[in-house]
Amino acid sequence: MTANPVQAGPGLRKQAQQSAWRRTLHSALLELALTALMMFVVVTTVRWLMGTLDPAGDGWWNTTEGRLLALAPVSGYTVTAVMLSPWGRVTGGHINPAITLAMWRYGRTPGRDVAAFIAGQLVGSVLGVAVGRLVWGPMTAAPAVDYAVIRSAPGWSWIAVAVVEATTMFVIVAAAGIGISSRRLRPFTPWAVGTMIGIQIIAFGTLTGAGANPAREFGPALFSGDFSLLPTYLLAPPAGAFAATVMIRRIDARRRKA
Numbered sequence: 001m002t003a004n005p006v007q008a009g010p011g012l013r014k015q016a017q018q019s020a021w022r023r024t025l026h027s028a029l030l031e032l033a034l035t036a037l038m039m040f041v042v043v044t045t046v047r048w049l050m051g052t053l054d055p056a057g058d059g060w061w062n063t064t065e066g067r068l069l070a071l072a073p074v075s076g077y078t079v080t081a082v083m084l085s086p087w088g089r090v091t092g093g094h095i096n097p098a099i100t101l102a103m104w105r106y107g108r109t110p111g112r113d114v115a116a117f118i119a120g121q122l123v124g125s126v127l128g129v130a131v132g133r134l135v136w137g138p139m140t141a142a143p144a145v146d147y148a149v150i151r152s153a154p155g156w157s158w159i160a161v162a163v164v165e166a167t168t169m170f171v172i173v174a175a176a177g178i179g180i181s182s183r184r185l186r187p188f189t190p191w192a193v194g195t196m197i198g199i200q201i202i203a204f205g206t207l208t209g210a211g212a213n214p215a216r217e218f219g220p221a222l223f224s225g226d227f228s229l230l231p232t233y234l235l236a237p238p239a240g241a242f243a244a245t246v247m248i249r250r251i252d253a254r255r256r257k258a
Contacts, residue, residue, distance in 0.1 A: 035128065100117045151228075175193070
C-alpha cells in the first residue's frame with residue numbers, strides 16, 4: 001500500500017530535522033575536541049617556551065620576543081593543521097567563536113550550528129587547559145605560565161586592546177572570506193590563516209596578548225582566575241569578524257551587479 005503523501009510529509013520532515021540536529025551535535029562535539037586539542041598544544045608550548053625562560057641568561061633566546069618567534073608558528077600552523085584535518089573538513093575547523101560567526105554570515109555554516117559550535121569551543125577550551133594541567137603538573141600554574149592566560153602589556157587600556165584584537169580579526173576574516181569565495185585561492189586559505197595568526201602573535205604578543213580568539217582566552221582565564229580583560233577578549237574578535245563579513249558581502253554584491 002502506498003503511503004498517503006499528506007501523512008508521510010510531516011514524518012519525513014521530522015526525520016530530516018532530527019538528522020540535521022544529529023549532524024549539528026556531531027559537528028559541535030568535533031569542534032569541542034579540536035578546540036581542546038588546540039588549547040593543549042597552546043598550554044604545552046607556553047609551558048616549554050615561556051616556562052623555561054631565563055631572563056638572567058644572555059642572548060635573544062632568553063627574551064620574551066625571542067620565544068615568541070618559536071611560539072607564533074606553532075600556534076598559527078596548529079590552526080592550519082586543524083582546518084586541514086579530516087575532522088576539520090567536517091566542521092570547517094573553526095575552533096574560534098568569531099570564525100563561526102563569520103562563516104555563518106558568509107553562508108558557510110547553518111544558523112542552527114552557531115550556538116552549538118560556540119558552546120563546544122568554550123567547553124573544549126576548558127577541557128584542553130585541564131588536560132594540560134594534568135599532563136604537565138603544577139608548572140602550568142607557575143607565574144611564568146599561569147595556564148597560558150593572555151595579558152596585555154602595562155599601560156594598555158581595554159579600549160586599546162579591543163581595537164587591536166578587533167582589527168586583527170577583521171583582517172583574518174576578510175582574507176578568509178576572499179579565499180573561500182575563490183576556487184583558485186581556496187586551497188591556500190588554511191595556510192594564509194595560520195600565517196596571519198603567527199604574524200599577529202609576533203607583532204602584538206607582548207602588547208595585547210594577540211589572542212584574536214575568545215576560546216583561546218576562556219579556559220586559561222577560568223583556571224588562572226584572571227578575568228580583568230576577559231570581556232574584551234570575548235567580544236572584540238567577534239566584532240572585528242562581523243565588520244569584515246559586512247565589507248566582504250558588500251564587495252561581492254557590487255561585483256555581481258557589475
